[in-house]
Amino acid sequence: MTAADRTSTASCPARAALAGNPSDGHGGAVVAMTVNRLNATVEVTDADVFRIDGTIPTFRSVDQMAEYVTSVPTDIDHPLIPAALIALREHLGADLQPVAIELETTIPRSVGLAGSSAIIIATLRAIARHRPHESWSRRLDDDPSLLASLALAAERDVLGIAAGLQDRVVQSFGGTVAMEFGEAHLRTIDRLAAGTYRSLAAPPGALAIAYRPDTGGDSGAVHRRPEGTDPAFVATMAESAEQARRAFRAIDAADRVALGRAMDATFDLRASVMDLDVRHVQMIEVARAHGASANYTGSGGAVVVLAADQESLAPICAALRHDLGCLTVPIP
Numbered sequence: 001m002t003a004a005d006r007t008s009t010a011s012c013p014a015r016a017a018l019a020g021n022p023s024d025g026h027g028g029a030v031v032a033m034t035v036n037r038l039n040a041t042v043e044v045t046d047a048d049v050f051r052i053d054g055t056i057p058t059f060r061s062v063d064q065m066a067e068y069v070t071s072v073p074t075d076i077d078h079p080l081i082p083a084a085l086i087a088l089r090e091h092l093g094a095d096l097q098p099v100a101i102e103l104e105t106t107i108p109r110s111v112g113l114a115g116s117s118a119i120i121i122a123t124l125r126a127i128a129r130h131r132p133h134e135s136w137s138r139r140l141d142d143d144p145s146l147l148a149s150l151a152l153a154a155e156r157d158v159l160g161i162a163a164g165l166q167d168r169v170v171q172s173f174g175g176t177v178a179m180e181f182g183e184a185h186l187r188t189i190d191r192l193a194a195g196t197y198r199s200l201a202a203p204p205g206a207l208a209i210a211y212r213p214d215t216g217g218d219s220g221a222v223h224r225r226p227e228g229t230d231p232a233f234v235a236t237m238a239e240s241a242e243q244a245r246r247a248f249r250a251i252d253a254a255d256r257v258a259l260g261r262a263m264d265a266t267f268d269l270r271a272s273v274m275d276l277d278v279r280h281v282q283m284i285e286v287a288r289a290h291g292a293s294a295n296y297t298g299s300g301g302a303v304v305v306l307a308a309d310q311e312s313l314a315p316i317c318a319a320l321r322h323d324l325g326c327l328t329v330p331i332p
Contacts, residue, residue, distance in 0.1 A: 005045050005046040005047070006045070006046050006130065007043060007044065007045045007046075008043070008044045008045075008126050008127075008129040008130035009041060009042065009043045009044070009126060009129075010041070010042055010122050010123075010125030010126035010128075010129050011039045011040065011041040011042075011122055011125075012039065012040050012117075012118040012119075012121040012122040012125065012171050013034040013035055013036045013037075013038060013039050013118065013171065013174070014034070014035040014038040014039070014107045014113040014114055014115065014118060015032050015033065015034050015035060015113065015114040015117075015118075015166075015167055015170045015171050015297070015298075016032060016033055016034075016035050016113065016207075016209050016297035016298075016302070016304040016331065017030055017031070017032040017166065017295070017296070017297055017298055017304070018031045018032060018033060018176075018203065018247055018259070018262075018263055018266075018295065018304060018306075019031050019243045019244045019246070019247035019259070019262040019263050019265075019266045019295060020240055020241055020243055020244025020245075020247065020262075020266060021166065021240070021244075021266065021270075021295075021296065021298065022164075022237075022240075022270070022299075023237040023238070023240040023241040023244065024164055024165065024166040024179060024181050025164045025166075026234070026237040027181055027182045027183060027237075027241075028181060028182065028237050028238065028240060028241030028244065029178070029179060029180045029181065029182070029241040029242075029244040029245055029248075030166050030179050030181075030241075030244045031176065031177070031178050031179070031200065031244050031247045031248055031251070032166060032167075032169075032170040032176070032177060032179070033170060033175065033176040033177070033202075033203065033207075033331065034170060034171060034174050034175060034176075034332075035113065035209060035329060035331055035332075036331075036332050037106075037329050037330070037331075037332070038106050038107045038108075038113065038329060039105070039106055039107065039118070039122075040103065040104070040105040040106075040107055040115065040118035040119045040121075040122045041103070041104045041105070041122060042081070042101060042102070042103055042119070042122040042123045042125075042126040043101070043102045043103075043104075043126065044099045044100070044101050044126045044127055044129075044130045045099060045100045045101075045102075046097075046098075046099060046100075047098050047099050047100040048098055049098045050062075050065060050085075050098045050099060050100075050101075051099075051100040051101070052065075052078065052081050052082055052101050053078055053081065053101055053102045053103045054078035054081070054103070055078070055082070059082075059098075060098075062085055062086060062089045062096055065082045065085065065086065066082075066086045066158075068082075069082045069083060069086065069158065069159070070158075078103055078119065079159055080116055080119045080120050080123070080154070080155065080159070081101055081103065081119065081120075081123050083120065083154040083155060083158040083159050084119075084120045084123040084124050084127070084151070084154045085123070085127065086154065086158050087150055087151075087153045087154035087157065087158055088124060088127065088136070088150065088154075090153075090158075091150055091153055091190060091191075091192065092136040092139070092140075092150070092190070093136065094127075094131075094134065094136045094137075096127070096131075099127070099130065101123065101126070103119060103122075103123075105118070105119065108211060108213055108302075108327075110301060111211040111212070111213065111215070111300075111301030111302040112211075112296060112297045112298030112299045112300050112301045112302045113209070113211070113297055113298060113301075113302050114167035114171060114298060116155060116161075116163075117151055117152075117155065117163070117167040117168045117171055118171060120151045120154050120155060120168075121147065121148075121151050121168065121171050121172060124140060124147060124150060124151060124154075125140070125147075128140045128141055143189070144169075144172035144173045144174075145169070145172070145189055145194050145197065146189045146190065146192070146194075147168075147172040148165060148168035148169040148171070148172040148173075148194070149165065149168070149189055149190075149192035149193060149194050150192065151168040151171075151172070152164070152165055152168050152192075152193075153192055164181075165179070165181065165193070165194070165195060166179060166181075167298070169195070169197055173197060173199055175199055175200070175202070176199070176200040176201065176202060176203060176251065177197055177198065177199055177200065178197065178198045178199075178200055178244070178248045178251075179195055179196070179197050179244075180195055180196045180197075181195040182241070198248075200248065200251045200252065201251060201252070201254070202332070203251050203256075203259055203306070204250075204251070204254045204255065204256040204259060205256035205259065205260070205306050205307060205308055205309070206306070206307045206308070206309050206310045206312065206313040206330075207304060207305065207306055207307075207313075207330070207331040208304070208305050208313055208316075208317055208328050208329060208330045208331060209297055209302050209303065209304050209305070209328065209329050209331060210283055210287070210302065210303055210305060210317065210320045210321075210326040210327070210328045210329075211283075211297075211301055211302035211303070211326060211327055212279055212280070212283065212301065212324060212325060212326055212327075213327060214325075215277060215279045215280060215300075215301050232273065233273050236269050236272060236273045239265075239269055240266055240269045240270070243262045243265045243266045243269070244262070244266070246258065246261070246262040246265075247259055247262040247263070250262060256306065256308065259293075259306065260292075260293030260306050261293070263293045263294065263295040263304070263306060264288070264293050264294070264295070266295050267284055267294065267295045267296060270296065276300065277300055277301075279324075280296070280300045280301060280303070282324055283303045283320060283324060283326060284296075284303055286316075286319055286320055286323055286324060287303065287305045287316055287320065289319075290315060290316040290319050291307070291312065291316070292305045292306060292307045292312075292313070292316045293305070293306040294306070304331070305317070305320075313330075
């Protein structure tokens with residue numbers, strides 16, 4: 001690199017679902033919000049070859065990168081970064097020039113806070129910022145729905161990881177987002193699937209996430225579950241989607257009590273049809289025992305807690321730390 005080499009940087013926050021999850025993977029609805037204190041940050045710098053943080057080889061082209069990623073993905077610490085470049089080339093026709101890409105993230109891994117999708121979106125944003133005059137970069141900057149769908153294609157289509165749109169949508173839009181994924185709400189953007197989305201106001205009350213760093217798991221396992229054809233499971237997901245809609249209305253009305261009910265009901269519905277890790281359930285139980293509402297942020301490992309105000313939230317977070325060894329992060 002030389003002094004003339006350009007550098008561009010972009011970030012993407014973690015996310016926490018509030019209600020409706022995981023019905024979004026079954027044609028349902030969900031409301032989620034970004035956790036801005038936890039971020040993945042990607043830096044892109046001009047280079048003579050592609051050098052990707054966490055990979056041993058360098059690459060002369062995206063074609064060479066694609067061949068390597070699809071043949072030996074386990075040799076790459078961060079296959080998500082190359083996958084983002086491959087999806088960008090395949091779906092938007094981006095003619096990418098060699099760059100060096102570095103990653104830093106404060107999002108804990110495998111605890112249901114969408115750290116993987118944050119890496120992909122931060123990569124896409126940084127590449128677009130590095131090439132601001134390209135038509136594809138302007139489109140990504142102007143259309144968060146396209147950014148979300150492209151990020152899903154990188155993870156699902158390039159890497160074969162079971163995933164859904166929810167994480168990528170809220171991370172692309174930012175803030176709190178209502179999402180619908182039923183058949184009547186589906187559309188396509190550049191042959192990529194998309195749902196119907198609406199930005200919401202900040203939720204009423206005081207919120208925090210809590211997670212146990214030693215209890216992570218594979219989020220893809222939740223998305224790969226076969227229960228989707230079971231009538232009881234389908235009915236439960238439909239009811240979970242309705243809880244998301246109740247949460248939409250509660251946030252619109254600034255009704256914390258109604259929002260808390262939707263969060264609690266969402267977790268109870270999940271527990272009625274899925275085998276849950278007892279260590280994750282304990283976080284819900286401790287939060288509820290101290291008067292809060294709580295739900296999984298995603299696939300497990302982290303929970304989102306809703307209290308009346310910051311004064312009420314503080315002892316709940318203290319109990320989660322003391323009783324279970326949780327780490328807690330306030331939202332926003």
